[in-house]
Amino acid sequence: MAAPIRSIIFPSVLLFLYISVGIGAFNSDIDPSDNVAFHSGNQQNVQFGAAKPRRFLLYDVNHGEGFNLRRDVYMRIANLLRRLRQDEDWVLVLPPWGGLYHWKTRSLEQIRIPWSTFFNVESLNRFIPVIEFDEFVKESGQAVIDQILYLQGYKEGWTNGKWEEKIDERECIDPPSYQPDGKGLYRGWFWGYSDVYAKAFKCLSVQGMAGIMAPILLHNVTTRRSVFIDRAEEMLHDYYGQVDYWNARRSMRFAKHLRDIGDEFRANSLESTDEKDKTQTTEDWREMKPKPGSALGGPYLAVHLRREDYARSKRKEVATLPRAAEQIKAALIKYDLRKVFVATDAPKHEIKELKKLLPDYKVYNYVPPKGILENFKDGGVAIIDQWICAHARYFMGTGGSTFSFRIQEERQILGFDTKMTYNRFCGDTEPEDCEQPSVWKIVYD
Ligand SMILES: Nc1nc2c(ncn2[C@@H]2O[C@H](COP(=O)(O)OP(=O)(O)OP(=O)(O)O)[C@@H](O)[C@H]2O)c(=O)[nH]1
Ligand SMILES: [Mg+2]
Incomplete structure (x- = not known):
């Protein structure tokens, strides 16, 4: 045999x-x-x-x-x-x-x-x-x-x-x-x-x-x-x-306690609920096969702005804050949105600066209460950020960052149109129409 x-x-x-x-x-x-x-x-x-x-x-x-x-x-x-x-x-x-x-x-x-x-x-x-x-x-x-x-x-x-x-x-x-x-x-x-x-x-x-x-x-x-x-x-x-890649990926669901925290933030600050946004999930990931483009997402833009070591090492994909703000503004106008959720590892003063650069819009970022940080640590807070980004109408990430890639996959799993997902900031030395991330369409059994 x-x-x-x-x-x-x-x-x-x-x-x-x-x-x-x-x-x-x-x-x-x-x-x-x-x-x-x-x-x-x-x-x-x-x-x-x-x-x-x-x-x-x-x-x-x-x-x-x-x-x-x-x-x-x-x-x-x-x-x-x-x-x-x-x-x-x-x-x-x-x-x-x-x-x-x-x-x-x-x-x-x-x-x-x-x-x-x-x-x-x-x-x-x-x-x-x-x-x-x-x-x-x-x-x-x-x-x-x-x-x-x-x-x-x-x-x-x-x-x-x-x-x-x-x-x-x-x-x-x-x-x-x-x-x-x-x-x-x-x-x-x-x-x-x-x-x-x-x-x-x-x-x-x-x-x-x-x-x-x-x-x-x-x-x-x-x-x-x-x-x-x-x-x-x-x-x-x-x-x-x-x-096989996608099956393994789909099985990697975040812990419910983290998803709940992200959902609460969406509901309270971003007027975003699964019902309205068409992002409902099934209990068992194997049964979830939404039609591409079926997810609408909450009425906000989300960005992942990778800073820290990326900014220090002057990677070509990294935009300065004024340049990032310009790109955020352009996307807000294009998609007729007033709110932007920023997931970032930037220090506080950079987040403050970015908010100043976008005076006409509401800029949100997730600041964990002490208890949540103690229980779920820096890793849990990063997941909450990813979860909120995954539910936005439109997403823009940082080129080359696996943190952004994982958000892009999460959005595919939820059923977003790839056009609303596979986008990234253009770095300062790059042209305005810089090359966008390759699209990895989800594949089901
Ligand atoms: N809370 C939060 N943490 C972040 C954010 N961006 C980066 N981080 C932290 O920085 C880490 C980034 O490291 P990786 O997860 O390896 O992702 P990456 O460095 O962007 O990608 P690689 O270049 O492949 O290493 C995350 O795991 C988080 O701990 C963010 O938007 N929010
Ligand atoms: Mg890394």
């Missing part, structure tokens, strides 16, 4: 890769006790049959990466997990949030934050089985990870200037951030949990889509029940912008 299933799952390119990865890259040295011998053209010896124990996939992302790129990496991993589940019972362990560069409110402790603070975990579970890290510890009985696979690029870069999919066990390029203690147990940063350790550690050089990891997890580290892929952003999307 095994072979036919496998060939259906793997398109021919991946099948080829699967074979070459298994043979070329790993031979016997990843963990001799683990190896299931496999030979090209002979897949009969893959073990099937008796129920195998549940296995746990953990992952993390380079520490410098922000919240919204991390959401993108989740989508890649989620689809890898689906691939694994075609053969074995795998569950994804959600990496606790914390220590992000942009979460600057010093008075708050912002580590070991469970996903349920930000996302609706039940919705995630409708796509793949996920558990929080605490549940993993409870379910597996100990805060121990069997194997860390630390991803890195290739020291030599692309050979012959050609990009090809490949994966190999290699020496670590940088000194590993996990080091064995006196007992040979690997210690390091495990989301701020000091009692966690790992039993084994390897560096893998990788160049490819997330699916490239599947044969390794299924056939090369088979005695490892829990496998932790660190630097998971090294793996690319298997099918960017296609149905």
Whole structure:
């Protein structure tokens, strides 16, 4: 039974890769006790049959990466997990949030934050089985990870200037951030949990889509029940912008407590309700397939004005405040709106300046009461901003910002016309008709 299933799952390119990865890259040295011998053209010896124990996939992302790129990496991993589940019972362990560069409110402790603070975990579970890290510890009985696979690029870069999919066990390029203690147990940063350790550690050089990891997890580290892929952003999307991408994305619904706060702000300040704006959602994301253009949105313009490090590094997409104000004004006039909601990471004095530059309009931004900031942290407040932006009649983001991309996707999910969504500010050095973001139309099953 095994072979036919496998060939259906793997398109021919991946099948080829699967074979070459298994043979070329790993031979016997990843963990001799683990190896299931496999030979090209002979897949009969893959073990099937008796129920195998549940296995746990953990992952993390380079520490410098922000919240919204991390959401993108989740989508890649989620689809890898689906691939694994075609053969074995795998569950994804959600990496606790914390220590992000942009979460600057010093008075708050912002580590070991469970996903349920930000996302609706039940919705995630409708796509793949996920558990929080605490549940993993409870379910597996100990805060121990069997194997860390630390991803890195290739020291030599692309050979012959050609990009090809490949994966190999290699020496670590940088000194590993996990080091064995006196007992040979690997210690390091495990989301701020000091009692966690790992039993084994390897560096893998990788160049490819997330699916490239599947044969390794299924056939090369088979005695490892829990496998932790660190630097998971090294793996690319298997099918960017296609149905699997969108299913994973649609399952990433924000936590209800955050949506409610955003909805309350919309109702109280922006005359915006789902009924009037045609942005009602279904309880289960799988049943939500609105017609493109069916959402109207509230009677306000929303912008995401990314400042801070973007402005300091003088990225070409960044507009000065007067230039941003001009563009906001032009859109307000074009769409006959009087109110603008500004989501921004700008410091207070810049927000004040922007308001001064738009004296004839009502300019709103979300300032969280102390309790909301304490409970939901900087990450929760950023989500409230995104949620409010997602419901505006017209949206304009900042070029290149994943924070803006995620808003654009959210609006697609709600059923907005792409013309009212895929827009961005033009930077100071750019022409007035600068290139607008590429449109990623939602794809349903
Ligand atoms: N509340 C709030 N926070 C913001 C806003 N814009 C940026 N931030 C914060 O700054 C972070 C931006 O980092 P990312 O989420 O990585 O997005 P990005 O930096 O725009 O995109 P990359 O260039 O891909 O990193 C967010 O996660 C927020 O914490 C905003 O409009 N409102
Ligand atoms: Mg960032």
